[in-house]
Amino acid sequence: MSAKTPHHHGNLRPALIAAGITVLEEDGMAGLSLRKVAAKVGVSHAAPAHHFNGKNGLLLGIAAEGFRTFVKLMQEGRDTAAPDPQAQLLGLCHGYLKFADEHQALFQLIFSTEIKNDPDEDLRKVSLQAFDMLVDTCALFEPSPQHERANEVMIWSLVHGYATLRRFNRMMASERNVVMPFDLILPKMTPKAPPG
Amino acid sequence: MSAKTPHHHGNLRPALIAAGITVLEEDGMAGLSLRKVAAKVGVSHAAPAHHFNGKNGLLLGIAAEGFRTFVKLMQEGRDTAAPDPQAQLLGLCHGYLKFADEHQALFQLIFSTEIKNDPDEDLRKVSLQAFDMLVDTCALFEPSPQHERANEVMIWSLVHGYATLRRFNRMMASERNVVMPFDLILPKMTPKAPPG
DNA sequence: TTTGTATTTTGACAGTGTCAAGTTCACGTG
DNA sequence: CACGTGAACTTGACACTGTCAAAATACAAA
Structure with missing residues (x-):
């Protein structure tokens, strides 16, 4: 010790x-x-x-650390937002996009299949932590009548795809640069408790 | 010749x-x-x-070819769908997801930053082709009142994020497998011409 | 045939991950 | 205090990688 x-x-x-x-x-x-x-x-x-235990192990360690700052930025996004559900969700997404912007290589690494996910409990734990943040924030809203988890999947898909699309768009550097404020494409969901 | x-x-x-x-x-x-x-x-x-001209060049060539089958699968998705806008958009997305599922490595490659995009005109051309397919299909709907391109960005973000999320979810192999039919999370958009 | 040019080969180089064997250190036991 | 015992680290080697320069080859044109 x-x-x-x-x-x-x-x-x-x-x-x-x-x-x-x-x-x-x-x-x-x-x-x-x-x-x-x-x-x-x-x-x-x-x-x-x-x-x-080899390079893959180092990548696992780096990815776990990456998830930690990922979670941290999402948490900060929520903490600096107003307490109503919409603002909380938007704050979380801003943290998500901030991570993707400021840690491009880490962002790519943690969502990459290049890593063979051995029974590395640490990585799995912290990645589930990230997912939990999303679930908790979506729990502020009424669940979709079609599927209990539809909100989570939709929000995560939207923000993750948007983050990747921005990166890709910037990479291709085409004249067709379509990046726009993220809240413009956020769907409307009804909060569980009225904001006050 | x-x-x-x-x-x-x-x-x-x-x-x-x-x-x-x-x-x-x-x-x-x-x-x-x-x-x-x-x-x-x-x-x-x-x-x-x-x-x-080096490994990067081969990757560029492979990526361009990947984009071609990517476009092909999206086109097939539209062709085998009913002619109304919603079915067309859903068909396109199914082609998108089919590509992500059946060509995982290619999918990861073409959206990767590992490739330095030299002035490879072929790759840029065919990648813009893929984006055009999306734009054309979204053109069947009324544009968002907030932003002209909001529909495209939202749909592409959704489908891309969903494809990645599924891959990631499968990779992590957690007990929390949240994959669901994609049309459940597709937002409602109003078509331009009534379906018939 | 001769020339010329694009294609392909050969050989070398530095850098990579991985493994086996050695070395060095901290520490607990006698 | 001496002594092993085991973990942390080093050393040296191996096969493999991408890249480059120089040589060899093959085909087209003259």
């Missing part, structure tokens, strides 16, 4: 994840290598593989 | 793209390498790089 610097470096795991995120945001997914991360932290080239 | 087998192999470019797609759908993005594609076609390891 002692938490003093144990060996040459110390607690490598979090340092490697942090360095990995830095490399990812600087050089993108293609520039992320175990050896570069190792060099950035100042350890030998094979050290990361030992801690994460 | 002569199209006889010119050299050792012949028209390598399309063969390499086809092999690349095969490798991609079998081994995923991680297993796709220039050398493997070259071996599959039966040429030397450096031949692909010459035709595509």
Whole structure:
């Protein structure tokens, strides 16, 4: 249980994840290598593989960390919004879009199939946390008469697709730039309790 | 202009793209390498790089081909649907989802930022073609009073997000599997001409 | 045939992930 | 205090990757 610097470096795991995120945001997914991360932290080239059981493990660790800031931004979006359901939902979505904008590589990574999701309980836990935020916010509204979860699926699909579309549109850099304020395409749902 | 087998192999470019797609759908993005594609076609390891100006070029070629079958499936979705606007839009979306389901790696590739979009005119052209299909189908409906393109953006966001969400949900394999028929979350829009 | 040009091959290089074997350190037990 | 014992890390090697320059090949035109 002692938490003093144990060996040459110390607690490598979090340092490697942090360095990995830095490399990812600087050089993108293609520039992320175990050896570069190792060099950035100042350890030998094979050290990361030992801690994460291969590159996939490092990606899992980075993705879990990415989900954490994802959840954090969505929470901040809600916290800074008015308490009525519509504003809460809009705030959540703004946090979602902020994450997609400011952490493009992480956003792509956490929704990527490049990672083989081993029984990494941490990642699954924090990803369900993100989904829970959405479910909780949608619970402020009347459920769709057609399907109990239709609201969640619709909102998540909308915001996720919109975030990806914006990225893609910017990437293609066509003259047809159709990005618009997100609340313009948010559907109307009836809140459970009147806003006051 | 002569199209006889010119050299050792012949028209390598399309063969390499086809092999690349095969490798991609079998081994995923991680297993796709220039050398493997070259071996599959039966040429030397450096031949692909010459035709595509590096790996990124091959990815551009594969992505363009992916967009073509993407457009094809959406077109088929419309063709096999009733002529009224709602059925046409639903058919288009079913083609969209079919592509995402049956060509997962391609779907991920064409919406990925891993590709540096050089002035590859072919890719941009065919990607705009896909967007046009959506615009044309949405043109069967009254435009949103708030913004001229709100319908397109909303529909594309919805269907794209839904496709990704399904993939992600399946990947995470949580007990919370919320996939449902897509038409349940399609918003109501008023068609321009009465269906008949 | 000769020339010319596009196509393909060959060989080399640095960088990658992974594995096996070694080294170094902290720590608990005698 | 000496001593192992095990975890953290290093070292060295291997196969594989993308890229490049130079050579060899094949076809078209003259």
